[in-house]
Amino acid sequence: MSFFSIDQTDLNYSMELCFAGAGCDLRTNSSELVRVLEGLSTSTSGTVLSGFKMRLVVDESSDEAAGEPHFRGLHHVVMASFGRSNVFVFDILRRTLSAGVSAAVARDSSLWKEKLIPITLGVLGSAMGLVPVHCACLELNGDGLLIAGASGAGKSTLSVALSEDGFNYVSDDWTYISRLHDGIVAHGTSAPVKLLPDAVEHFRSLQRLSLQRSMNGELAYEVDIAEAFGARVERACEPRWLIFLERTPGAEAVFTPMSSAEARSYVKSSVERLPPQLHEAAATREQTIERVAMLPSWRFRYGGTPQFGAKELREFVVHRRQEIHV
Amino acid sequence: MTNERCWHPDLLRRFVPTPYVFSKCDGPNRFLVESNDLEIALGVRHSDIVHCEGNRAGGLLCKVIRDHWAGPIDGSDITIVSDGFLRILYMGRGTILIHDRERSELLGFIARRVQVQELISSLIPTLLNG
Numbered sequence: 001m002s003f004f005s006i007d008q009t010d011l012n013y014s015m016e017l018c019f020a021g022a023g024c025d026l027r028t029n030s031s032e033l034v035r036v037l038e039g040l041s042t043s044t045s046g047t048v049l050s051g052f053k054m055r056l057v058v059d060e061s062s063d064e065a066a067g068e069p070h071f072r073g074l075h076h077v078v079m080a081s082f083g084r085s086n087v088f089v090f091d092i093l094r095r096t097l098s099a100g101v102s103a104a105v106a107r108d109s110s111l112w113k114e115k116l117i118p119i120t121l122g123v124l125g126s127a128m129g130l131v132p133v134h135c136a137c138l139e140l141n142g143d144g145l146l147i148a149g150a151s152g153a154g155k156s157t158l159s160v161a162l163s164e165d166g167f168n169y170v171s172d173d174w175t176y177i178s179r180l181h182d183g184i185v186a187h188g189t190s191a192p193v194k195l196l197p198d199a200v201e202h203f204r205s206l207q208r209l210s211l212q213r214s215m216n217g218e219l220a221y222e223v224d225i226a227e228a229f230g231a232r233v234e235r236a237c238e239p240r241w242l243i244f245l246e247r248t249p250g251a252e253a254v255f256t257p258m259s260s261a262e263a264r265s266y267v268k269s270s271v272e273r274l275p276p277q278l279h280e281a282a283a284t285r286e287q288t289i290e291r292v293a294m295l296p297s298w299r300f301r302y303g304g305t306p307q308f309g310a311k312e313l314r315e316f317v318v319h320r321r322q323e324i325h326v
Numbered sequence: 327m328t329n330e331r332c333w334h335p336d337l338l339r340r341f342v343p344t345p346y347v348f349s350k351c352d353g354p355n356r357f358l359v360e361s362n363d364l365e366i367a368l369g370v371r372h373s374d375i376v377h378c379e380g381n382r383a384g385g386l387l388c389k390v391i392r393d394h395w396a397g398p399i400d401g402s403d404i405t406i407v408s409d410g411f412l413r414i415l416y417m418g419r420g421t422i423l424i425h426d427r428e429r430s431e432l433l434g435f436i437a438r439r440v441q442v443q444e445l446i447s448s449l450i451p452t453l454l455n456g
């Protein structure tokens with residue numbers, strides 16, 4: 001049996017960090033882990049939410065890589081394990097992540113960037129009014145565009161095409177929304193873009209990359225959009241519109257307005273059900289969802305290539321911006 | 327798309343029904359046992375150490391789920407993690423117990439292969455007595 005007390009371990013290294021607008025008070029016994037997380041943090045001047053704590057103990061004697069993920073939750077606690085040496089406990093009420101990890105996991109920057117930070121924000125975010133929404137987010141000249149749609153609707157390929165067409169990229173699969181004064185802010189985590197194998201038909205640069213098995217078992221290209229496509233990346237923006245993407249067989253592009261009730265229903269379907277012990281977090285989350293639902297929402301039905309869809313969406317955004325400014 | 331709420335699947339198993347419930351009040355203290363497994367509920371109910379913990383101020387809520395959904399077990403070594411009010415016992419995929427001292431709650435999941443006797447005589451005492 002092994003025992004470690006995070007309270008009684010000398011967590012000599014501490015740092016204030018910021019992820020998706022949420023302040024993070026990090027304490028750990030590993031300078032290597034501080035270096036990794038500091039590299040993924042945004043400037044703390046961009047902190048817009050009351051924060052959370054990370055208490056991370058690194059077992060320098062263990063070099064076990066992250067194993068298969070396993071998640072469970074009861075009441076205010078969520079547990080995640082990635083093999084025997086990597087155990088994470090999220091205390092949502094106290095906004096704290098306590099974890100023991102191997103030295104191999106501590107120095108795995110990609111794992112923190114692609115999995116562990118997004119998971120932490122997804123679990124603890126509910127207590128901070130940070131709502132994970134299943135949508136992509138792009139920005140043009142300060143105006144954000146949330147792109148929602150069912151899995152397979154083409155959010156990721158459209159995001160890449162928009163990035164190649166002058167939009168700044170914020171996020172692909174999950175966007176974290178928080179309230180700020182009377183508005184909302186959309187945050188990305190620099191997680192990689194996940195493109196299904198057939199995306200290579202539209203983006204030839206994928207040919208030099210190899211497919212990987214993602215967390216849900218799908219084979220996909222998981223790429224850093226800046227490296228693979230030269231996209232400009234923004235960490236946050238202020239969303240102006242919510243677009244629901246639907247594919248049609250023919251090469252057409254049709255925009256039709258959607259009600260706030262439909263938008264609300266979609267966003268609510270993105271979020272996890274919370275247990276009664278977290279009723280305050282659920283109420284805070286509802287307020288953020290309500291703000292998202294009030295965005296002008298449009299259904300965008302298109303067929304053809306992602307580049308065609310991006311061109312149509314760009315014209316739509318330019319037109320709508322003119323209306324706003326008038 | 328409809329206006330009806332459509333929740334994600336309960337991947338964390340937060341909402342597993344726990345039809346086996348035992349409750350006992352002793353003054354301000356409430357001792358409550360909930361489980362989806364009758365044998366676990368009975369075992370915890372009759373456990374001396376759990377009773378002892380439940381007799382402290384604030385009582386004790388025990389919610390222990392038999393985890394029928396966990397994948398292959400990846401080890402039987404016990405790891406105990408302690409941080410603030412939480413003390414956690416982890417014994418490979420499928421078995422994790424958490425004691426929240428401030429909220430007087432004992433929560434957890436037990437893998438299929440773990441016997442109730444082991445839970446009562448070994449795992450819970452190890453968790454509570456550290």
